Amino acid sequence: MQIKKIDVFPMEYPESNDNMSVRSIVVVRLEASDGTVGWGECISIFHEATASITALIRHGVGDVVLDKDPYDIEAIWEALRDKVWWYGNVGGIAALAISAIDMALWDLKGKLLKLNLSQMLGGKLRERLPACASSHPKAATIDDMALELAAHIQNGYQYVKVGFGKKGHANLGVDQARDVSFVKAVRSAIGEKAGFIIDVGAKCKWDIPRAVSTAKAMSEYQLAWIEDPFFPDNFNAYHHLRSAVPEMRVGFGERFFNLQDYGRLLDADVCDVILVDPGRVEGITGMWKIFRRAAERNVAVNAHTWAGALNTAASIHLSLCATNPILFELKPAPGIVQHELVTNPVEQREGWVYAPEGYGLGADVIEDTVRKYTIEI
Ligand SMILES: [Mg+2]
Secondary structure (H helix, E strand, C coil): CCEEEEEEEEEEEEEHHHCCEEEEEEEEEEEECCCCEEEEEECCCCHHHHHHHHHHHHHHHHHHHCCCCCCCHHHHHHHHHHHCCCCCECECHHHHHHHHHHHHHHHHHHHHHCCEHHHHHCCCCCCEEEEEEEECCCCCCHHHHHHHHHHHHHCCCCEEEEECCCCCCCCCCCCHHHHHHHHHHHHHHHCCCCEEEEECCCCCCCCHHHHHHHHHHHHHHCCCEEECCCCCCCHHHHHHHHHHCCCCCEEECCCCCCHHHHHHHHHHCCCCEEEECCCCCCHHHHHHHHHHHHHHCCCEEEECCCCCHHHHHHHHHHHHHCCCECCEEECCCCCHHHHCCECCCCCCECCEEECCCCCECCCCECHHHHHHCECCC
16 A cells, blocks of 8 residues: 555635634645545644645655555654754644644544544543633623623533633733633633633733733632743743742643654643644644653643644544543634534534544545635645
């Protein structure tokens, strides 16, 4: 068996969970000599990244997989890393390109072997995870946002996670007193039992005193964790925050690219929950290495999966096989790359998330949707 064809589809779409802003994924299709097909995606988000990843795959990186045996994923993954040594083995765009190809390799191998991803990773350690609505609120007032978030809990979700510094009218992460009032109002609206996470994110430039005082003020509202309050390499700031507010768990990592990055993070011992995206960290192969390293350190893991349905399917398999996951995030509003890209999107069922049935990722791609949203590069 050999891989005979690789196609790349740069997709742009309006994201219903992000105030209809245009976002991107790059989808890869691999075809084996017997006609079996595997699909993968990376989370490129921005047009310039999408164009660059597409060019990398079309003009060199994609050639690495041709004529290779699709069962040899680890060897192909090493060859992909070797290919990008000059411009990418420290992370960046090349890691995203490798991610899409690697994800498609696992899908293809699973379909050939008639195994799902969980089975190939060694088996699930649990059948399901609590569902978390990963939300960018649309409303402008605290009371309306609290109602918006409470609706997710009423719809079955066990957790809500709220992104600060996002597009639209929410204006969260700007004014500390308003942020704390917001957290108080949401806790009151969702009840004591619901899980609640604040994701500070890249647009908020908090300094250490701001983060410490905010975390202290929010700690009485029982957050599961506070996420990404600082630039990811600023381990000193994270150390300071955890020392100053030990009652607040801290999560970050979604802006890292590979096992080397996460290895440094885990060595620094400054994080309670690491966020990892299979569409970014050199694919399923990269993410599984990171999850295994985290397991050695007893650190909780969380899939950062805020892109397409292939990423979500890969992420739930990885999370169910991981040693220390807490929950599983889903975008709560129906959207193109979740609900039109595959026939069987991963959804919460009475507050829980299960892996899809089927071989490989278990995601049945609708090729018409891929072609409809593919742009010219
Ligand atoms: Mg985040």
